[in-house]
Amino acid sequence: MFTPRRWPREAWIPLIAGLLWLWCAASFGVVGFLFSVIPGCLLLSSGFSILVYPGDLRIPQFTALGGLLGVVLAVPSLFVAGPLTGLTLIGLSAMSFVAAGAVSVWHEPHEDGVPEPQPSLRLSRQVALDDALLATLALRHPNMIADQQERLRSEVHEARQMFRDRGWLSDPATYHRMPPDLSEVHAWRTKVRSLDYEHVSFDSEYEPYEGEPGRERWLSRVANRTAHAWVMRHNDDKPRPWLICVHGYEMGMPLIDLSAFRAGRMHYKHGVNLVLPVLPLHGPRKIGKRSGEGFIAGDFLDSVHAEAQAMWDMRRLLSWIRAQGAETIGLYGLSLGGYNASLLSTFDDRLACVVAGIPATDLVRLTWRHGPAIQVRYTERNGMVHDEVQELLSVVSPLVLEPKVRHDRRYIFAGASDRLVPPDQPRDLWLHWDRPSMVWYQGAHMTFGMHREVEHMVDQAWRDSGILPA
Numbered sequence: 001m002f003t004p005r006r007w008p009r010e011a012w013i014p015l016i017a018g019l020l021w022l023w024c025a026a027s028f029g030v031v032g033f034l035f036s037v038i039p040g041c042l043l044l045s046s047g048f049s050i051l052v053y054p055g056d057l058r059i060p061q062f063t064a065l066g067g068l069l070g071v072v073l074a075v076p077s078l079f080v081a082g083p084l085t086g087l088t089l090i091g092l093s094a095m096s097f098v099a100a101g102a103v104s105v106w107h108e109p110h111e112d113g114v115p116e117p118q119p120s121l122r123l124s125r126q127v128a129l130d131d132a133l134l135a136t137l138a139l140r141h142p143n144m145i146a147d148q149q150e151r152l153r154s155e156v157h158e159a160r161q162m163f164r165d166r167g168w169l170s171d172p173a174t175y176h177r178m179p180p181d182l183s184e185v186h187a188w189r190t191k192v193r194s195l196d197y198e199h200v201s202f203d204s205e206y207e208p209y210e211g212e213p214g215r216e217r218w219l220s221r222v223a224n225r226t227a228h229a230w231v232m233r234h235n236d237d238k239p240r241p242w243l244i245c246v247h248g249y250e251m252g253m254p255l256i257d258l259s260a261f262r263a264g265r266m267h268y269k270h271g272v273n274l275v276l277p278v279l280p281l282h283g284p285r286k287i288g289k290r291s292g293e294g295f296i297a298g299d300f301l302d303s304v305h306a307e308a309q310a311m312w313d314m315r316r317l318l319s320w321i322r323a324q325g326a327e328t329i330g331l332y333g334l335s336l337g338g339y340n341a342s343l344l345s346t347f348d349d350r351l352a353c354v355v356a357g358i359p360a361t362d363l364v365r366l367t368w369r370h371g372p373a374i375q376v377r378y379t380e381r382n383g384m385v386h387d388e389v390q391e392l393l394s395v396v397s398p399l400v401l402e403p404k405v406r407h408d409r410r411y412i413f414a415g416a417s418d419r420l421v422p423p424d425q426p427r428d429l430w431l432h433w434d435r436p437s438m439v440w441y442q443g444a445h446m447t448f449g450m451h452r453e454v455e456h457m458v459d460q461a462w463r464d465s466g467i468l469p470a
Contacts (some may be wrong), residue, residue: 007054010050014063020088021037024085025078038066043096047452050103060103063099064135065132070089098125100124101125101128105123108121116416117417123317131419134419154391156301159304162213179315187262200275201228202227203420206313214299226284231276239325240273241272241466242274243331244277244332245274248337248338252278252286257276292336296366307339329469330462331462333359334358342356342398343398346398354409356427357414357448357454358424358448399429412437415448421445423440426438441454452458
């Protein structure tokens, strides 16, 4: 049985670091004091909280953020307070960052069917990076305000009844309509860093069903009604394989997307044509200040429509790719993109392969895990419980719909200590896909690219499916 460690010694590192930051703050001047208070308070409060509240998964996230900020903000102190003080603050902040990852590893209950994490400094650093990102997400993402709770509850209950009456809950695939083929796109050539690509756009034409809760709100988002994709293709008559790469949450920008999928290597070195679709509400389709805002935010009908539109748009893109003469098309998704790649694989039996990298597979469980605990309790107390929302989102779940890609062309990789997408999610996809090829690496979500076994498996998937020469 899992038991949180009482009084973990790692907690003393951020506690001492926080005290030193606050002790030195008064000598740094007004501006220095204000900047010193941030890492000082984060490290002191989270270090103390780890001691007295062992097992709370959110506390190490703010320790990691405080340590990361401390390393950056301590650099000016080298010149203000002298090398000894500056190096001490940098060292203690860095140690606090690693300590946060170690605490997080120790306090995460082990999941059946997932390899045991092997504690090390390297693993602690990787997990701490995940935790720091989660802390920034918690600070940046707005909570569902109280006056929306009644609307959310009403929409979920009304939609469940509608979905049940129309048979979509018993046969989720029927919720998704066949989109019209895509024949014309707007395309213009552009460049980011050293990568030349085409920015392709087209009218999505997706609409929720008449009478479906949230329809008018979804259609009011004008920017989202135009679909976008980054395309790298060779201008010759040589038959070439194509690869669809689906980005993760809060991505959808050319530089980030093309870099994450090593598009230059695949295109220039291996001669592959690539299409990187922009998911709804991301990048040029965003509706707020942040890319992805509204996709996973507790407004569950929006999540349903976002996923339904993603499938609609990518199926239209598939028709356009095939109209270019493509015969071999692979599918690759990361994180939220892994969710969408897995879901798209349930609609097309002509895909050469599907690779789900660090894939999210259950948006409801993610919301319940990462959402503020008081907000989750308030939501349930107002009549919107986990199982009901889970049933609603079954129409867009890769754990419910059956994949059409052949079994030996399904691939998954995941981190045994992933904090953004807990390892039980890719494990559940592996089980649902009838245990296909899978690689577990000893690492976290943001650092999958550091692990050679991941690169080897992905390259093997491309060779096996004809994307790359055998």
